[in-house]
Amino acid sequence: MDRTVIADIGKKVGKEVKLQGWIYRTRSGKSISFVVLRDYSGTVQCVVKEGVRGFEDAQKALIESSVELKGKVKKDERAPTGYEVHVTDFRIVGFADDFPIKDQQSTELLLDWRHLWVRSQKLNKIFRIRSAILGAIHDYFRSKGFFEIQSPSITTMACEGGSTLFEMKYFGQKAYLTQSWQLHAEALTSSLERIYCIAPSFRAEKSRTRHHLAEYWHAEAEVAWIDHEQSLKIQEGLISHVVQTCLKKHRKELQELGADTKMLEKVKPPFRRLPYAEVIERMEKKGVRMKWGDDVTDLQLRALSGDFDKPFFIVNWPKETKPFYMLENPDDPKTVLNADCIAPGESGGELIGGSARETDPKKILANLKREGTDPKNYGWYMDIRRFGSVPHAGFGMGVERLTQWICNVDHIRDCIAFPRTINRVYP
Numbered sequence: 001m002d003r004t005v006i007a008d009i010g011k012k013v014g015k016e017v018k019l020q021g022w023i024y025r026t027r028s029g030k031s032i033s034f035v036v037l038r039d040y041s042g043t044v045q046c047v048v049k050e051g052v053r054g055f056e057d058a059q060k061a062l063i064e065s066s067v068e069l070k071g072k073v074k075k076d077e078r079a080p081t082g083y084e085v086h087v088t089d090f091r092i093v094g095f096a097d098d099f100p101i102k103d104q105q106s107t108e109l110l111l112d113w114r115h116l117w118v119r120s121q122k123l124n125k126i127f128r129i130r131s132a133i134l135g136a137i138h139d140y141f142r143s144k145g146f147f148e149i150q151s152p153s154i155t156t157m158a159c160e161g162g163s164t165l166f167e168m169k170y171f172g173q174k175a176y177l178t179q180s181w182q183l184h185a186e187a188l189t190s191s192l193e194r195i196y197c198i199a200p201s202f203r204a205e206k207s208r209t210r211h212h213l214a215e216y217w218h219a220e221a222e223v224a225w226i227d228h229e230q231s232l233k234i235q236e237g238l239i240s241h242v243v244q245t246c247l248k249k250h251r252k253e254l255q256e257l258g259a260d261t262k263m264l265e266k267v268k269p270p271f272r273r274l275p276y277a278e279v280i281e282r283m284e285k286k287g288v289r290m291k292w293g294d295d296v297t298d299l300q301l302r303a304l305s306g307d308f309d310k311p312f313f314i315v316n317w318p319k320e321t322k323p324f325y326m327l328e329n330p331d332d333p334k335t336v337l338n339a340d341c342i343a344p345g346e347s348g349g350e351l352i353g354g355s356a357r358e359t360d361p362k363k364i365l366a367n368l369k370r371e372g373t374d375p376k377n378y379g380w381y382m383d384i385r386r387f388g389s390v391p392h393a394g395f396g397m398g399v400e401r402l403t404q405w406i407c408n409v410d411h412i413r414d415c416i417a418f419p420r421t422i423n424r425v426y427p
């Protein structure tokens with residue numbers, strides 16, 4: 001008999017099914033056991049009566065034991081999922097020891113037992129949505145004629161400044177784990193023109209915020225022959241496509257996680273372009289301190305995000321706050337042609353950082369000097385500007401940031417299976 005997954009059980013009422021899964025909850029009387037079975041797709045109550053083969057095992061098996069059973073599906077209004085399986089054959093595949101995770105565990109303990117906690121209903125739902133998000137990112141780029149191409153994770157250059165670089169020994173030479181594919185991607189645009197990649201990026205973030213990981217998945221795109229406004233159109237299209245795909249495929253899971261599906265429904269282009277200078281004006285009106293050149297902190301983002309009911313871009317940041325590769329704004333040279341895409345709400349924040357790229361080698365060198373970076377290490381990057389440089393732009397989106405915001409998750413670590421943060425590299 002073929003296996004039925006629990007989500008499909010409603011289609012099998014009155015029929016005999018084979019289920020495989022793990023014991024989620026169990027309760028036994030003298031001559032009956034109620035075993036709530038879970039598989040990746042859901043849970044269902046299974047009733048095992050005395051006399052059925054395997055009844056004794058059903059009585060003694062602890063939660064998280066793995067099970068294969070056969071039984072008949074009945075509709076039952078009283079059962080939590082609306083169905084019940086009356087078991088005719090019950091077999092334990094692997095008995096479980098006493099499961100160390102009980103109700104109401106501390107966050108630290110759940111992180112120590114992460115390899116078992118990944119089985120939880122909450123993480124299972126988030127990971128399923130995360131999978132849909134990654135699929136939707138690929139679909140979007142491929143539908144727009146992008147090539148997928150990879151760049152190395154080991155590099156000798158900082159893309160986003162030296163302070164968050166992870167240093168490593170590389171056969172007697174100093175190297176780093178990459179912060180972004182961007183610099184290599186810029187070289188590749190002179191070949192493939194429209195490219196994207198989803199890969200891990202690494203940041204030695206000393207900050208313990210709800211939005212920072214040391215290793216995160218980075219969806220990045222780089223495009224030749226486009227200006228910054230064209231890049232913003234790709235970005236708002238990408239986020240909107242991902243959100244609408246999640247609603248289509250996972251509305252139920254989103255609601256169970258407490259996501260704001262009404263707000264998500266509104267996520268469609270265009271997104272508002274808010275100049276950095278206007279952020280300062282808005283902060284003044286709200287009585288929140290901020291002056292030209294300041295980063296936009298979590299506090300300011302929260303004050304601002306009340307003004308918007310869908311993501312928005314903060315554009316044209318002061319040049320000195322942003323990395324060396326950003327294109328100077330020809331209309332206002334103290335700013336750059338860049339944008340951070342900000343999602344509203346507590347679980348929101350910066351989803352995307354992107355810009356048009358500086359093509360003038362003299363300006364790049366001056367920016368590197370201003371950052372205190374030795375231009376000597378950027379030899380091959382400068383070559384891109386020497387051999388047929390063209391206008392180009394790109395951006396990077398944090399996959400866990402996006403997942404956190406869409407699912408309305410309190411802490412980013414629950415948006416990746418095995419989080420790496422300043423104080424955790426186990427399991």
Ligand code: 4AD
Nearest residue numbers: 180182203212213216351352353394395396398401
């Ligand atoms: O703004 P960032 O630093 O931009 C870049 O790395 C560019 N080189 C991207 C590009 O233009 N190709 O990072 C981009 C995004 C952020 O907006 C955020 O979503 C995510 O990456 N991000 C992080 N996510 C989780 N943990 C961290 N420590 C993150 N740092 C950045």
Ligand code: MG
Nearest residue numbers: 340350352353
């Ligand atoms: Mg950024």
